[in-house]
Amino acid sequence: MMLLLFLFEAFAADVLIYDRHAIRIGECWRVFSGHFIHRNGYHLALNIAGLILIWNLFGDFLQTHQWLVLTFVIALGQSLGLFVFYPEIAWFEGISGLLHGLIAAGSLISFSRSPAISLSVLVALALKLASEAWFGSSQAIQVWLEQPVLVESHWCGAVVGLLAGAVIVIRRYVR
Numbered sequence: 418m419m420l421l422l423f424l425f426e427a428f429a430a431d432v433l434i435y436d437r438h439a440i441r442i443g444e445c446w447r448v449f450s451g452h453f454i455h456r457n458g459y460h461l462a463l464n465i466a467g468l469i470l471i472w473n474l475f476g477d478f479l480q481t482h483q484w485l486v487l488t489f490v491i492a493l494g495q496s497l498g499l500f501v502f503y504p505e506i507a508w509f510e511g512i513s514g515l516l517h518g519l520i521a522a523g524s525l526i527s528f529s530r531s532p533a534i535s536l537s538v539l540v541a542l543a544l545k546l547a548s549e550a551w552f553g554s555s556q557a558i559q560v561w562l563e564q565p566v567l568v569e570s571h572w573c574g575a576v577v578g579l580l581a582g583a584v585i586v587i588r589r590y591v592r
Contacts, residue, residue, distance in 0.1 A: 430454050435496060435509045448496035449489070454510040467516040474538065475523030478530070479585075487585070491518035491577050498573030506569060514570030517542065518578030525582030546575060 435451025436444070455461040479487065495514040499506050520542050528535040546568075554566035 430510070435499070437500065437504070437507045440500065448500065449492050451496065451508075451510055452492045452512045452515050456510060460511055464512045464516065468512070468519075471516060471519050471523060474534065475519075475527050478523065478527045483585075487522055487581055488515065488519065490581050491515050491522065491574060494518070494577030494581070495570060495574040498577060499567075499570060502573070503569045506567065509567050509570055514567070514574030516574070517546075517571045518574035518576075518581070521575045521578030522582030522585070525579065526585055528586070542575060546571060 432444075433447065433450035434454050435447050440447050455464065476484070492512075492515050495518055499509065499514075520538060524535040524539045524542070549566075549568040549571060554568055
C-alpha cells in the first residue's frame with residue numbers, strides 16, 4: 418500500500434497527509450492515512466526496512482488480524498497524541514512513529530517466549546528515544562528525508578505501543 422501511494426504521491430499526499438488544520442475541519446481520515454505517505458524514496462525505503470525488521474523479530478507472536486488491529490490502534494493513538502499534546506506540529510508523513518510503537522508492543526508481547534531479545538530491543542529503543550530527546554535526530558537522516566525528523570512522533574508511537582502491548586499481555590494472562 419505504501420509503495421502504491423508513493424507512486425501516486427503527487428495526487429495522494431494532498432488528501433492523505435496528516436494535516437492538523439484539515440483534521441480540525443473534519444478530514445479525520447488523515448490521523449491514519451498520514452502514516453502511509455512518504456517524502457521520498459529514501460523515506461519509504463527506511464520505513465519499509467524497519468517494518469521488515471519488526472516483522473522478522475516479532476511477526477510470529479500475533480496472528481495477522483491481531484497485527485492489523487494493533488497497527489491501527491498505534492497509528493491512531495500516535496496521531497491523536499501529536500494532535501493533543503503537540504499543537505505546534507502542523508503536519509507529518511511516514512510510519513516511523515508507528516514503527517516505534519510496533520517495536521515497543523512487539524517487545525512486550527514476545528517477552529515471555531524471548532526475554533533476552535525483548536529486553537535488548539526495549540533497552541535499544543529507550544536509548545534511541547533518549548538520544549533523540551537530548552541530541553535531536555541524525556543530521557544524515559534529515560538530509561535523506563529532506564525534512565526534519567519528528568521525534569515527538571517516535572515518543573507518541575512508543576508510548577501507545579507500550580500501552581497496547583501491555584493490554585495484550587494482560588489479556589493473555591487473564592485468560
